[in-house]
């Protein structure tokens with residue numbers, strides 16, 4: 001089995017002013033700077049990206065944006081292009097988060113276009129997917145996640161897929177305090193990896209990191225990370241405090 005570097009990312013969503021973002025990132029630098037063997041990224045809101053980038057210079061913590069638009073420039077009021085994100089120091093961009101799909105009309109097709117635009121600008125992508133509670137209860141988890149993978153990755157070859165990290169985030173677990181059990185999460189992660197193998201190759205599928213997201217805390221991270229196909233976490237609520245996020249990043253020490 002291939003060794004995949006664990007990857008913990010904090011999605012700050014629509015939280016933190018620039019001042020608050022800087023305060024958090026300074027505390028994070030102090031608490032996780034010497035942690036090795038784990039990749040870390042934080043995703044502040046657009047307004048705080050550049051300030052956080054400057055504060056992160058010289059550290060190994062990566063900067064991520066929470067979204068982008070797929071056009072290069074033009075009359076798209078309120079949107080932000082891949083180049084703009086690159087310019088302010090972003091390394092990653094989160095695409096297809098369930099809140100974007102639910103509240104802002106994102107579809108597999110627009111997710112696919114966004115991923116393509118991000119990769120074209122040299123950004124790495126955290127590509128989110130996951131089923132709703134209703135879909136799970138109706139036994140549709142695998143068909144929904146399968147459709148999201150294939151739709152989001154449509155027309156991508158081996159070069160593109162290497163720039164992508166997948167985040168499996170069951171919608172019923174996001175911000176609800178209801179985490180998927182390690183077994184429930186592992187079952188879907190295994191399914192995703194098998195689907196990637198079918199779409200690409202065993203080697204490629206083994207190399208792709210799949211994060212879990214949905215009410216991850218310092219208390220449940222260890223159990224999740226002990227699963228064979230869980231390679232990290234996309235953390236919402238618990239990433240807003242340095243104390244909880246740094247404990248999650250330090251999961252190996254537990």
Ligand code: PEP
Nearest residue numbers: 174175213214215236237
């Ligand atoms: C998220 O929004 O990506 C997320 C997983 O949120 P939370 O950790 O708060 O459930």
